[in-house]
Amino acid sequence: MASTFGMGTPMRGLAIVFLSAAIVVPTAHAELYYLIVGGIGGESRYEKIFSEQTQSLAQVAEQTLGDDLRVSLIYGEEATKTALKSKLQHLAESTSASDSLAVFLVGHGSYDGEQYKFNLTGPDISDDELLELVNAVPAGEKLLVNTSSASGALIGQWAGEDRTLITATRSGGERNATRFGEYWVASLTSEEADVNKNGIITAEEAFRYTEARVAGSFESEGTLATEHAQIEGDAPGRFIVARLRPRKSDTPKIQLLRDESQELEKQIDELRMKREEMGTDSYLNALQELLLELALVQRQIDEEQSVQ
Amino acid sequence: MKSSLFSKWVAKRGGASACIWYSVVGTLLLTPFDISALVVNYSTERNASLRECDDFLYRGQRLDAQRCYSLLLREDIDVRLQAEAAWSLGDLKLANSHFQTSIKQYPEDPNARVRWGYLFHTTHQDNEASSLFQEALELEANHAGAKLGLAKVSAGRFGARARAWVEEVLTQDDEALEAYLLLARMELEDGSIDDADELLDKALAIADLQNLPPLEAYALKASVDLLKGVTDSPWTSLGLEFNPIYGEIYATPAHFYVITRRYREAISLLQQAVDLQPDLWSAHAELGINLLRVNRIVEAQAHLATAYEGDPFSAKIVNTLRLIDSFENFQVIQVDAPRSDLSSGSGVIMRLNNEEAEVLQSYVHDLVQRSIEVFSQRYGFNLVEPVVVELYPEHDDFAVRISGLPGIGLLGVTFGYLVAMDSPSGRGDGDYHWGTTLWHEMAHVFTLEATNHLVPRWYSEGISVFEEWSTGPLPGRHIPLVVMDAIREGKLLPTAELDSGFIRPTYEDQVIVSYMQAGLICQYIEARWGQHGLVTLLRLFGEDQSTPDAIVNAFSLTLEAFDTGFKEFLDSELAPVIDDFTSWQAHTQEAYQAAEREDWPRALEAAERAIALYPEYVGEGNPHTLKAKVYEVLGETEEITTALQSYWQLGGHDPIALTKLGQLLHDSRLYKEAISVLSDVIYVAPLEEDLHAQLGDWLLQDARPEQALQEYKTLLAMDSYDRAASYFRLAQAYHALEDEPKTREHLLYALEIAPHYRDAQQLLLEVVH
Known part of the structure; x- marks a missing residue:
């Protein structure tokens, strides 16, 4: 596992909670932009799969943002190198450092031992070209999800501070068509993927869910896995990739309640840190008190939102 | 395996510590043995000086033998004799070196190659041994020693070719003592006790005539007595008179207890063998392996460790010691019987891998407990000890558990109160129904224990298969296609000979054919004489009656009449399927081919025809699931449900198909049925x-x-x-x-x-x- 943030094994249970607490709610001016690219399928079967996956991703993006103004989508015949360059150049011009960018590549990839290429209609785009274009986008936080075969060739090339890379394979040598895209798309609408049940799917939650599902699919077939997804970067736990419920603007009252809710969450986190030193009964009693308060605040938020 | 005792020990000794199963040993022994292994040389052409030394050895006069061989070794003699002397002294490295030189010096001498082959054979390197025997045969096509060497290698693997090699030797020389001994051993393994006895009488006469040691013949004679129920054999005393430290006099009969699954008695004899001859490493190894079979792990480990000290190159010993080490990765969970009445058994002990224990224990325990209650009632026998059930996630671990060597194709084995089997994760496919395997093995626990392990193999397997079909968690009679072919081709054995189909199969699928035949025979008994018939036969086997006697006494029929009745039963049950089997195959094939080219109406029609001819077949490539897939393509939900329901009711257990069926039933508000279907998936895919x-x-x-x-x-x-x-x-x-x-x-x-x-x-x- 090429993980730069110290999570070599799938994270389950409690560990997720601490990450979820670190989610940064974008400020009023910080915007999230999506670029979704469906590469060439080569066969009708893959054309169909890639088309469906890109469209599903676009729907999730629209639901997450509340509109399609910051969702760019190209796929099929339109997905040429020129079109992709144009989209990224446009993003480079229209975003600022306070914004975030999520790029999803769905399709086939190839690797010749030296260079990775994402397969597009017409000439393919190489790893160098792609990363240069993405780097040119000034958005402060970036996420690149590459679901293609051989996508692991990008490992070690790009991710770092504020840049998260997710690939379907662990190297350029894993060249079979991948299953990652299918489960990634599923993760973005899955209650199960939302392990902390806050209605938001982070890049990390989506990755962990997808990774587990891909491995499970090979296991249940009794076949050797031909892909091993990877994640690199230092902020996958705070990068929102989907919302399970439509986003609504907050009234001042709701905002106050949210502040209260956040304060309670903070207290819960602090309590958890003391778990070892407290007896189980005292811990659970204290936890119950905070959780009940939080549940009541949450109920008020939901009621307020329902009358909006 | 982590910081295990054995691994540490091996590492300390400078040996390999990697956690791999040994299947090939590699180079010949690097450390000298003690003078303990007694390998009788029956060649009448053996050098007189060597024979002189041999005599001391055969009589148990070890110091004299050692002195004699040592003197011989110091003399300037033929390198082939030096090799023999070194071997007899236990210096196998030197013997090996001398044999190598012999081959170079005497490339045309087949004897040198044969003797070197025997050295390899006695050190568990049968592939190398076989090559040398074959080379000897190239030099001399009728070399009796080479043929007997090949026969021994084959017999050690229960191979069918062994008998042919021996018979060839006897055709050439009807006084070949070693051939008679080997043939007698094989007859005993096949259960032909009287034939073996006759052969041994001849062997003893030849030994007397040729002044050869009768030790092996005595040990086999004692085995004959033992298999006839005489435990205090006069042959044992004769053997001990000849050589007072001849441990094989107990270890050889123990082998026949082992292969007839009477492990407790075997342990007792093997203990006597090692008490008499503490450096009889093979007996320590066998004792260890058999103690393991009755769950006496600490003692088993001690004997295997002793065996390893003396014979560090036996794959069986090394693998079994490593397996014991791996038990640290297992949890032992003991559950008492739910009630105090005898029919609920004496409790269950599960040895489950740490990674799976919490998930599997309740399902395993439920099924074992249910089987105890069902079988106690059906066979009128109550278990008096807890049943130990071991599940291995690694198939090779399971294989080592049962045979000491990896790679065996079985799913489960019962040693009496101990059952070992593949865990659900031990098989990579979705076809492994662990529930039916466990049910099968639990039936063995009853048939073995109810008869004090005297039940013949065929009947124990037959009851297990029959119970799988009639009371187990997988409903229906499941007969693989290869068995249908065998029935059609008339390959079934007479009941009295059915054991040989398990022990020495003569064609590729004979073992599975024998399983199914045994199950069908039990079905026949139940159909004609009821459950009482099955119980009566089991009781008679418990009285140590042979198959012919037990059948005559249970059903007042001659064996021939019983077999005729079985054939009629088989005809009435399977003749329609067998007669139309070729058509069934053709329709099924047509259905799959039509589906491949997306000709759905044709695929449906062919699948339905196939189902009409042989509805019971739900194994791989069955027409039921194909039919459901076609309906799925056509979007006909009700028809998918109906097709999958039939498949499930007939015992189909593909987890994907059943999960689909469960969902369809649930969507149709048939909640209880949906739950039943999904519950069955646990027996295939519980993880x-x-x-x-x-x-x-x-x-x-x-x-x-x-x-x-x-x-x-x-x-x-x-x-x-x-x-x-x-x-x-x-x-x-x-x-x-x-x-x-x-x-x-x-x-x-x-x-x-x-x-x-x-x-x-x-x-x-x-x-x-």
């Missing part, structure tokens, strides 16, 4: 998270919170991906059971992970307020 979540949800919805709780506990034990949801599910089940403290506790665990979990918040508010 699927979604299965337990779904089944638990349906059980809860069906107002069965106790059962739902079990599924949710399993889900949590699987370290499920969505732990918050698992805790919430448990809370819901506890809530339904009105256990409010547990409800609260699990809600808090769920919310600790996911504080905004709406459903959990609501239930917490409800419970606490």
